[in-house]
Amino acid sequence: MKIPVDLATKIEEAISHYPASKRSASLPLLHLWQGHFGFVSDEAINWIAAKLELTPINILELVTFYPMFRRRPIGRRHIRVCRTLSCQLAGSYDLKERISKAAGIDLEKWAQDQHDGHGDAVAVSPDGRYSIEFVECLASCGTAPVAMVDDLLKETVKVDEASALLKLRESDATTPRVRKPHPREKRLVFKNIDRRGWTSDLDCYLKDGGYKDLKKALKMKPEDIVEEVKKSGLRGRGGAGFPCGVKWGFIKRGGPKPTYLICNADESEPGTFKDRYIIHQDPHQLLEGMIISCYAVGANLAYIYIRGEFPEGAQILEVALAEARAKGFLGANILKSGFNLEIYVHRGAGAYICGEETGLIESLEGKRAYPRIKPPYFPAVLGLYQCPTIVNNVETLCDIKHIIALGGGAEYAKLGKPNNTGTRILCVSGDVQKPGYYEVEVGSITLGELIQDVCGGLKPGRQLKAVIPGGSSAKVLRAGDKYKLKDREIALEDIPMYFDMLAACGSMAGSAGVIIMDDTRDMVEALNNINEFYAHESCGQCTPCREGSLWMKKITDRILAGGGVERDPDILKGVADNIAGKTICAFGEACAWPTQSFVTKFREEFASKASKPLPPPMPPEYNPDELIEKETIEVLHDARTGSPLAPAALK
């Protein structure tokens, strides 16, 4: 197999980024190959396996796990339409139909080829010009519905723009905008986002005082920086909210193994869209925060794991890294401090589970993103290549820079509330007039103020129905509910948006992806959309999540198709209860909490849709198509013995 020279050069370059293990170059090589040849052929799998001294099954495992890789050629222009909740609420299903029509793609024909979900979800036009697929959350929910055409992003796609989309030439992800922050905002990390005259290059950053905090930090002792981070009370901004200083404190210095730091730029939690803007518009802030963090924890090699659906973001980061290297902010003996650091960009390929820190580590090692069991695989002890590793979210790493900039942890802790310090970027999407991102001091705003004052309220004539406060994994909150706290009761609108308070109200602050739903929205449909997300993204490693996530989706599918039976709400809740707390990673809770909370809080909606009486279970199993078609399920009796039979037995 003859590889063109420029591709071969890029391949060697990619392999050189992973001195500890060639296997880590699996995903980069697959991206390079697909980028050049359009798809990953069988030959490619063998070639890449041989190149990295692996067996072909090692590569085939990856190609079938990560949906961005295609095993056959697709359209010359490929359209990805986001399917997940916020975009669905904004009409992305209808949009996909229209785009397909405009492109001449017969979606029904392709649906028949699906083979129970194993099959390829990409539908191709007969003339080969276009192909289209649904993808999960593209992290741009504030501008829903969104679609990608090849590597370009189009925001707020209107239904009559469907054909124009096919000819898209410019990307909204890299088109500069100017917007003034809302008066209630406190822009720290997002200071430069949508700022007049701001560009993502190093010169602009330096002119604004960039990298002087790095200089400050390099004059401190690494242990002292860790202390400042502990004092700051900074909690992880990726969703778990784990205290950053505590996490860094787990690293034992001076051991024989190298320490690694990984930036988790795999923003995929539905409803969340903040890291995208930092990466695309202010990459040097992230780099500065990362370099300071690496210095503090003692890492000399770091990776930015960026989701595959941010191809432009990856490019922007590569450029920024080159600029930083050229100016001596990266590489050997940074600013004559004696500290060496190299940072590489590593692109993911379409798996939400790579946002889980140990799943990310497995993916970076070149394997399927199966999260690891803890104990014993705590990343601070046995992380990347079984070495101590710190994984931090993009926003968290930027906050590190600001801790130094503000003058230390105590200064940072003055912002926000005790135990919930600093600022947070709230991402609001759904049924509000002005969805978007808003950086506020933590706890400085209530949900009601967020919706009404900042986001311009709901659409005229609508009432609030439900709020998901922290990304789709967070438990839904019902409008009109009251929450019992230690000393008082508060209404939904009065909940201040911070970790401890949202937890006390039975949900979580999570990734701060706030999804608002008004009274025109069907809760069963909303849950079904979320269930489909988790069923698609489950890695499949452990029993409860693998089987349960798809089961819950099938139940809500059947309910929406008219086949809901009386006991379905209880079955849904029972299945979710059997998943949460029993899995290897928090994905179990993430897929179970939506079902538990929607079914509990909106019981009457589920009960009215799932109302067919069903006789007690008896062999053989029920046929779900019968449940959908028939009004009542008859109980038949065997002519000879009189014992009960289900209709499926007669087929």
Added chain:
Amino acid sequence: MSAEAPPAVQMLNVQIDGTWMQFPKGTRVIEACAQAQKFIPRYCYHPKLSSPGNCRMCMVELGMPKMTPDRKPVLGPDGKPELNWIPRPQISCAQDVSEGMGIRTDSPMVQECRKGVMEFLLINHPLDCPICDQAGECRLQEFSVEYGDSGSRFLEHKVKKPKNVELGPRVTLDAERCILCSRCIRFMQEIANDDVLGFIDRGSFSTIACHPDRKLDSNYSLNTVDICPVGALTSTDFRFKMRVWFLKETKSIDVNCGTGCNITIGSRGNVIYRITPRENNEVNSVWLPDSHRLNFKYLFRGDRLTMPTVKAEPVEWRTAIAIAAELFKAQPAAAMALVASGRMTNEELFLAKRLVATLGITKFDIVPRKGESDGLLISEDRNPNTNGARLLGLTGTRPGAKLKKIAEGVDTGEIKCVITFGEDLMRAGVIEAGPPRATIVAMDILPNRTTTHAAVVLPASGWAEKRGSMINVKGRLQRLNQAVTAPGQARDDWEILRDLIQAVSGSNGIAGIEDVFKAMAAEVPEFADLSLSKIGDLGLPVLSMKERKDKAAEVQVG
């Protein structure tokens, strides 16, 4: 060899279901519970492989000692640590016991966990029990009865996967039955050193697969069938042949090479249906090479020798023995040779040596079999009992060294009578093609070029048809047991030998196989105080390290 006391292992206090016990540091929680007679159900955990913790069936309730601010355990009135019970269940297969740990193996929380996991495993599992080979030894069946629920609340379509995949020449995969425990993948990576299996697709659609350009053709592929907890991986050879609950299980030893892997013979009536490995951590762990596992079919060939013959005519046993004895007595000892086999049991070798002594034969040896070791379980010595032959004096430091001289003797006519026990003289190079120059008396189980030319043919028993002992290359004495009976009029080798000795020398009073061993134990110091039953199911080391090393060194030098 000086015996140094091993370093003291720290013992840790662990509470299991309310009782405080002690376990060595480094004991897995799941193993500690097993030692306390509390079996924890599991699918993906296997003591010989790494622990991925993905089936979630082995979850238990764990408690850790309450600590004072200065990290000392708070002690209760019984002097033992007070425990904080962790609200979330924990898997027991990936964690070791720690000091003061508490384990609840059967609390309501644990029961609920197991029910939940069983339900999840069964919702997409096909209703294949009536046609699935694993029935009767299937963990899904067992744990479903013990820990699961009887009803099903699954009303959806099941996930469909390929059902009859030829994963390799000897392994058939039914992907729908697979519970994705990854034991087979880990085995191929960690033990068989042939990374060919993996998962494809994602989530509930994950499927076990081999890359299309490769096959699961390793010589250890059938071990994946052993360790598969369900009927996903099945032995193509055994598929649909027999229900496992009908199989009589006989413990025996593999005789295809000197490793002496411990095996279990599964037979019904007088037919062997399958052979599976038996655990012996001193020999083969729990593994067995495919080539050895499947090599039993020849015992059931239609052309097994079933009748004693003289000059190709069937005769009665008495006649055959008498004529053989005549032939022996007709020659001076110098004109006789004996070709014994490294595949004979110790008892047979002992009696063969007696025959040799009685007749005064000086020209005797065994036929060596050498091959390449595979670095795992296949020894380069393809005879299972070379050490026994050496110990009992039927071969010297270099097995087969005397065969050349015997061949020459036959050629020149010096040797007029060759006795062979279980070896083809032509293959051993002792005789050439065509009518033999010497008279042959052959004891064997299948016809070959020697038996066709033999004056007397005595049909004997195959390895699964006899009880006896052998010594493997590491000097371990192990026992074979009888699973099936020899066909037709074929008899036990040791009885044939006893009768030959009796016919040649007069009576010698050996009535049973145990008596043979007793007589052997009286003469061979390595067997002193032993009996066939004392050998036990796992065998005993009888040759010391030094003796084994010396003998091994001799082989290299000689």
